[in-house]
Amino acid sequence: MARIAVFGIGNVLTGDDAVGPYVVKVLEARWELPGVEVVDAGTPGLDLTAYFAGLDAAILVDAVKARAAPGELRTYSREDLVKRSPVLAVSPHEPGLREAVMNAEFMGVCPATVRLVGVVAERTDLGCALSPSVQAAVPAAVEQVLSELRALGVAPRPRDPPVEPDLWWEKGRAG
């Protein structure tokens, strides 16, 4: 049995950067994914390397910058990610997804399959809501993750009955 995990990456307090956690919450609420670990990983920096250890495949969902319109999906392979230079790290935040993959490769713990399902962000300033373009992309991003999982031999089943996704950071204020 291959060990597979889906990670939602991003900061839920900064607009569209929440799209990673948002997508995995929807995925968990609507689908049963036998044998797959689903993790809202926040902004783990290099700790992502530690989460990779022991996995055969990792599917990541994150907001991306790319030459494309906000809300467009872009899927990247492990090779796509590591072909560029890593960034100079001044603080523990600079080692991002690409550096975590490279670090895992050096340490010999990189999953054979790493796929990044990227959603092009519109706004990443302070706030607990997705912009409309990114919100509209959520179903397609969920579908993309499901197809990545199917390609790995996973058989997703719709959750019956589905539950509401736990998007606690979007809930209203007291009073």
Added chain:
Amino acid sequence: MSKLITIDPVTRIEGHLRIDVEVDGGAVKNAWSSGTMWRGIETILQGRDPRDAWIFTQRICGVCTTVHAIASVRSVENALGLEIPLNAQLIRNLIVTAHTLHDHIVHFYQLSALDWVDVTSALKADPVKAAQLAESISSWPGNSKHELAAVKARLEGFVKAGQMGIFTNGYWGHPAMKLSPEVNLLAVAHYLQALEIQRKANMAVAILGSKTPNIQNLAVGGVANAINLDSPAALNMEKLYQVKTLIDEVATFVQQCYLPDVAAIGGFYPDWFKYGAGVTNYLSVPELPLDEKMSKFDIPGGVLWNGKLELAHKLAGWNDDYLKQNVTESIAHAHYDGAWAKGPWEEDDKPKFAGEWKHETPAPDRYTWVKAPRLEGKPVQVGPLACVLVGLASGHEPTTRWATAAIGAVKAIHKIDLTPAHLHSTLGRHAARAIRAAMMAEMAQKQWKLLVENIGKGDTRIWVDPMANLKPGIYKGVGFHEAPRGTLSHWCVIEADKKGMKLKNYQCVVPSTWNAGPRDASGTLGPYEKSLVGNPIADPKLPLEALRTIHSFDPCLACAIHTVDAEGDEIARVKVL
């Protein structure tokens, strides 16, 4: 002829740290530290139920998980005057110590060791000689010649493939690299071994916190870990023993590998015990409360001025009014409207961006989003060094013992005599972090024992209801936590009425703000800035030495936006005019 250098990692992360230095004659003459994004997370909290604040603040930063959660519940509890069941204190203490160990290990091996270690030089190492050297330093079992030969082979394969991967931007062959090939090989081996230890520390946090990276077991009033030794669903003996096994393994690594490594590597760079002192005023707050009233702590707090190893002010507990009366933040050189210096409860931030600061140009009057915290109007340094110095000045036995061990290790390996005065330096900060980690490993073991003893007495209380005796009114509180990067404080103002309570104001004064903050109204430099002045810079195109000093603080501007720049080339922008 002086040159201006900007070190600005062009990352997908907003709000990262940028350093500008003016170099003249091979040394830094002046320096500016800036954070490039407004971190107004506090505004998200206004109007919310204070019992939910910790869930949000925990998300400020995914690297410093747990710390903003701990500080937040303590802040609200302090405002409401709650006493917290002993089990809850001890479970939190265990999470705090395990997280600290994880953080210190990751910082040394993955974020800063490569400032001192030349990975490519390890290719020339003789694994047999390296194993002999290691044996003379420590009894750590991961140093066999077979293990080291395997690491060297892996490194060779990696380099032969023409891919330096994660090491692409390293400073290989830089004249400031001084380790022998054998020590470089040992460091690379331990870099790899540290990953396993990092996972174990994470697992300990996950067992207690129900999850990582974001723990779920906290609550205002205590914790949510039901204690029932006979239930598989609750915190039971089996889970407690899992935690103990993990903590013991991490402790062994810290004491037999991490601390000796810092001594071995540090001794090759004796000059770096002279550079990088900067601001030698220090603040550290009491940590690991041992009773319900929070009147006793396992780690002491206090204030030191001007590098003197004597307590100018002893902080007996979190309710000491000294900090409430003497902490201010200045916005004189930051992107806000106004030029005030106010206490955290009184602050009313109005962000006002003063404009872009072009790389390699003189600093504008307002150059950062980070405020300048001051204690009695003076800059102070926070972090493991502050914690260790306050421990030494307080006569804290485990801190003193591990500091003595570290100084002894440097003498044994390098025949260099260090004193506590050498700790005011770039390498001193690394040494102090390792000393603190060794001390914290003992503390973790101690908290575990206290928790098991207390449960053994039949006490299973974990929570008090903050709403039970709540009267309408305005409540102010502050939550302190001596986090891995130093003193963290969350300041809250709560309004309670018959219907419930809500937050009127919330401010986080984070460790990296104390250290990375800018000049204040009087022009006095912040700790990062001052620590860089006098630093050597051998090659302005590769300002490795500036990174060494900045990394020694373990910077973390808590505002990561991890948008992957999937199609742009990302390199560090280090230009010279």
